[in-house]
Amino acid sequence: MSRNRPTIYDIAKLANTSTATVSRVLNDTGYPVKEELKKRVIKAAKELNYTPNLVGRHLKTSKSNDIGVIVPSISNPYYSLLVNGVENVARKRGYNILLCNSHRDPQREKDYLESLYQKQVEGIIISSITSDTEYIKKLQINGLKIAAFDQDIDLDCNKVNFDYYRGGCIAAQYLIDRGHRDIGFISAPLTRYSRKELFRGFADTLKINNIAIKKDLIKISEFEEETEDQTYEYKNGKQLVQQIIKKGNIPSAIFCINDMTAFGVIQGLQKNHIQIPQDVSVMGFDNITISEIINPSLTTIDQCTHEMGSLAAEVLINNIEDENKKYISTMLQPTLVVRNSTK
Amino acid sequence: MSRNRPTIYDIAKLANTSTATVSRVLNDTGYPVKEELKKRVIKAAKELNYTPNLVGRHLKTSKSNDIGVIVPSISNPYYSLLVNGVENVARKRGYNILLCNSHRDPQREKDYLESLYQKQVEGIIISSITSDTEYIKKLQINGLKIAAFDQDIDLDCNKVNFDYYRGGCIAAQYLIDRGHRDIGFISAPLTRYSRKELFRGFADTLKINNIAIKKDLIKISEFEEETEDQTYEYKNGKQLVQQIIKKGNIPSAIFCINDMTAFGVIQGLQKNHIQIPQDVSVMGFDNITISEIINPSLTTIDQCTHEMGSLAAEVLINNIEDENKKYISTMLQPTLVVRNSTK
DNA sequence: CTGAAAGCGCTAACAG
DNA sequence: CTGTTAGCGCTTTCAG
Numbered sequence: 001m002s003r004n005r006p007t008i009y010d011i012a013k014l015a016n017t018s019t020a021t022v023s024r025v026l027n028d029t030g031y032p033v034k035e036e037l038k039k040r041v042i043k044a045a046k047e048l049n050y051t052p053n054l055v056g057r058h059l060k061t062s063k064s065n066d067i068g069v070i071v072p073s074i075s076n077p078y079y080s081l082l083v084n085g086v087e088n089v090a091r092k093r094g095y096n097i098l099l100c101n102s103h104r105d106p107q108r109e110k111d112y113l114e115s116l117y118q119k120q121v122e123g124i125i126i127s128s129i130t131s132d133t134e135y136i137k138k139l140q141i142n143g144l145k146i147a148a149f150d151q152d153i154d155l156d157c158n159k160v161n162f163d164y165y166r167g168g169c170i171a172a173q174y175l176i177d178r179g180h181r182d183i184g185f186i187s188a189p190l191t192r193y194s195r196k197e198l199f200r201g202f203a204d205t206l207k208i209n210n211i212a213i214k215k216d217l218i219k220i221s222e223f224e225e226e227t228e229d230q231t232y233e234y235k236n237g238k239q240l241v242q243q244i245i246k247k248g249n250i251p252s253a254i255f256c257i258n259d260m261t262a263f264g265v266i267q268g269l270q271k272n273h274i275q276i277p278q279d280v281s282v283m284g285f286d287n288i289t290i291s292e293i294i295n296p297s298l299t300t301i302d303q304c305t306h307e308m309g310s311l312a313a314e315v316l317i318n319n320i321e322d323e324n325k326k327y328i329s330t331m332l333q334p335t336l337v338v339r340n341s342t343k
Numbered sequence: 344m345s346r347n348r349p350t351i352y353d354i355a356k357l358a359n360t361s362t363a364t365v366s367r368v369l370n371d372t373g374y375p376v377k378e379e380l381k382k383r384v385i386k387a388a389k390e391l392n393y394t395p396n397l398v399g400r401h402l403k404t405s406k407s408n409d410i411g412v413i414v415p416s417i418s419n420p421y422y423s424l425l426v427n428g429v430e431n432v433a434r435k436r437g438y439n440i441l442l443c444n445s446h447r448d449p450q451r452e453k454d455y456l457e458s459l460y461q462k463q464v465e466g467i468i469i470s471s472i473t474s475d476t477e478y479i480k481k482l483q484i485n486g487l488k489i490a491a492f493d494q495d496i497d498l499d500c501n502k503v504n505f506d507y508y509r510g511g512c513i514a515a516q517y518l519i520d521r522g523h524r525d526i527g528f529i530s531a532p533l534t535r536y537s538r539k540e541l542f543r544g545f546a547d548t549l550k551i552n553n554i555a556i557k558k559d560l561i562k563i564s565e566f567e568e569e570t571e572d573q574t575y576e577y578k579n580g581k582q583l584v585q586q587i588i589k590k591g592n593i594p595s596a597i598f599c600i601n602d603m604t605a606f607g608v609i610q611g612l613q614k615n616h617i618q619i620p621q622d623v624s625v626m627g628f629d630n631i632t633i634s635e636i637i638n639p640s641l642t643t644i645d646q647c648t649h650e651m652g653s654l655a656a657e658v659l660i661n662n663i664e665d666e667n668k669k670y671i672s673t674m675l676q677p678t679l680v681v682r683n684s685t686k
Numbered sequence: 687c688t689g690a691a692a693g694c695g696c697t698a699a700c701a702g
Numbered sequence: 703c704t705g706t707t708a709g710c711g712c713t714t715t716c717a718g
Contacts, residue, residue, distance in 0.1 A: 005485055005486065007710095007711055007712085008711070008712070008713095009711080009712095017688080017689080018688070018689045018690075019689090019690095019711090019712080019713090020688075020689060020690080020691095020713080020714075021687090021688060021689075023712070023713055023714085024688095024713090024714095027713085031687090032687055032688095033687070033688080034687065034688090037687085037688085049481060049484075049485065051457070051460060051461055051485070052461055052711085052712080053461065053463060053710090053711050053712075054461045054462050054463070054711095054712095055398055055401050055402045055407075055462070055463050055710085055711075055712090056402055056694095056710075056711025056712035056713090057711075057712050057713075058398050058694090058712085059398045059399055059402050059693095059694045059695065059696090059710085059711075059712070060693080060694050060711075060712045060713045060714085061694085061712080061713065061714095062694070064398075074417045074418070074423060074426070074442075075417070075418060075419075075420050075423030075424075076418075077418050080417060080418030081418075083417070083444075087444070096458060098441060099417075099442045099443075099444075100442075101426075101430070101442075114394070115439060117394060118394055118395055118396065118397045119397050119398070120396060120397070120398050138392060141392070142348050142392065142394070143348065227632065231632045231633055231636055234633065234636060235636055238636075267637075267638055271638060289570065289574045290574055290577070293574055293577060293578055293581075294610075295610055295614060350694090350695055350696085351695070351696070351697095352695075352696095360704075360705080361704065361705045361706075362695090362696080362697090362705090362706095363697080363698080363704075363705060363706080363707090364703090364704060364705075366696065366697055366698085367697090367698095367704095370697085374703090375703055375704095376703070376704080377703065377704090380703085380704085395695085395696080396694090396695050396696075397695095397696095398694085398695075398696090399694075399695025399696040399697090399710095400695075400696050400697075401696085401710090402694090402695075402696070402709095402710045402711065402712090403695080403696045403697045403698085403709080403710050404696080404697065404698095404710085405710070
């Protein structure tokens with residue numbers, strides 16, 4: 001149980017040289033070191049089972065090669081995909097990611113921001129759920145690089161957003177083009193930017209096409225129960241469609257705030273022996289993987305989630321490596337994915 | 344853009360005192376400092392918008408308060424729950440977690456182990472997917488504390504395991520007790536400890552009850568496609584049950600390797616207008632949240648996943664804080680959860 | 687080509 | 703009560 005890990009000093013002693021040389025050899029800098037000495041150092045390092053202490057290096061170089069990633073939930077497949085995108089790019093460019101799960105709790109989000117900052121990460125990629133950006137602004141003043149993705153945020157920083165409004169438009173237009181006039185909408189509360197925009201796009205498009213929005217067909221729950229997985233969305237979809245069915249005024253198509261909600265809606269309809277898409281068309285939003293395999297497969301809007309993650313990483317790292325880079329703001333565009341749940 | 348963050352030295356200068364005093368005040372150690380001076384320091388710190396540099400502290404104290412967590416997949420609801428358990432305990436006891444997703448890749452697992460070690464984490468909680476434990480052993484020799492959970496591992500360390508064998512027994516016995524004699528088994532390849540044990544328990548219990556294992560009813564896929572979410576399991580269940588149906592020899596009950604597979608099986612059966620549980624009883628394993636809300640709700644075996652995570656954290660932190668603590672090995676017990684998918 | 691030495695930000699003896 | 707100082711492990715001038 002050798003509690004004291006060997007340091008370059010130990011290696012230097014064993015190889016009968018200086019710490020400077022050891023550092024030069026081990027880091028494989030181009031610096032000229034005689035072949036024989038180099039070998040001695042490497043041998044000594046191996047013998048001692050040496051591993052560098054990143055903390056020491058970090059303090060000296062003030063380069064951690066870490067970037068923090070804060071998301072509201074990691075089990076949500078949407079965010080998993082996002083994080084994967086970030087991870088791949090970060091790895092490729094030589095950065096590690098420190099992944100934090102805010103659990104949709106503003107306090108936790110702030111705690112993590114602070115903790116990451118104190119750990120001297122090079123930058124932070126965040127899907128923020130708070131509206132109080134004062135704290136983040138303070139960190140920016142102190143030189144921390146921020147990239148915000150997924151949710152909109154009142155902050156001057158790198159941004160990778162998604163055009164939810166157009167997503168809503170595309171969905172509505174698609175259903176209208178297929179001849180639907182009685183179109184329902186089922187959602188969790190419109191408390192987030194993404195949901196608000198989506199609904200706005202949906203509603204505007206109906207209006208433009210002179211289709212009345214029937215209040216009975218717009219079902220938005222009042223409260224939201226935050227779960228780590230998305231079971232709430234599922235339950236909510238199932239419950240709300242039940243309410244519509246009960247009233248007897250069944251629409252010919254239903255647009256759901258996301259795929260998980262759509263699954264709930266499909267289950268609810270099937271339970272009542274309503275056929276999809278023969279009786280009712282159902283449309284989701286997100287294009288998570290399971291949408292493709294469920295039966296019937298789900299017509300939905302793709303968010304290119306993975307790309308959003310990799311783009312955010314790309315932009316942030318560029319900003320880290322080029323101090324003077326201007327902030328970049330990107331708006332990713334939705335794509336329609338037609339499958340078997342609509343006709 | 345003040346690139347240079349203020350240090351305690353800056354505070355000392357501004358407050359006209361020494362770094363020692365600043366450190367004492369800011370860390371709120373009980374050390375006596377005159378009230379007036381204390382106030383001056385705090386004021387200066389606030390004025391400079393000071394945040395401690397954890398890297399400096401860490402190097403000095405050789406205490407990082409970080410523990411690493413390595414899991415095969417973060418989006419899998421099973422592991423999310425596990426991580427949540429770890430996170431809660433860690434927070435409570437003053438540790439941060441560094442979460443790593445090995446993506447079931449042995450190389451990534453090793454990379455993360457190394458990186459965490461070099462970052463000087465206090466300990467690592469791991470659900471390892473590799474069988475080559477040589478590297479981990481090396482780290483242990485250098486003083487790193489390890490707790491293994493979820494999967495069995497050939498390593499002398501803290502362990503939090505789950506009694507998969509008994510889980511398989513309980514499931515089989517339950518179905519037998521309900522009068523079932525033709526019992527099917529559907530699974531991904533038995534490549535992991537957990538799956539092997541589960542099947543062993545299942546098979547042994549049939550044998551003990553003098554029930555023949557019918558090869559036609561045991562469907563185990565040969566290859567596994569690793570996806571970040573568990574869509575593979577779902578697809579696999581659906582496909583394999585299809586094969587059973589085609590042969591026409593339909594069992595009265597099917598035990599599935601996990602809940603996601605069971606969902607696939609249920610879908611496959613329903614597609615063929617086979618009613619659950621009237622025609623066939625379906626049983627899962629895991630008790631993930633969605634099992635409760637799906638229709639029919641799923642009879643399954645609970646793994647107390649969250650508890651497993653918190654226990655692992657508890658045990659590891661005890662070991663970190665008390666150097667001489669002996670390794671603890673715990674075996675969590677399964678519980679039967681009866682719902683509506685069996686009769 | 688090699689080594690001595692400074693110093694990153696912080697804490698903790700130790701001395702006063 | 704307060705300050706001086708050493709040093710955690712590492713990289714990097716600078717001098718030889």
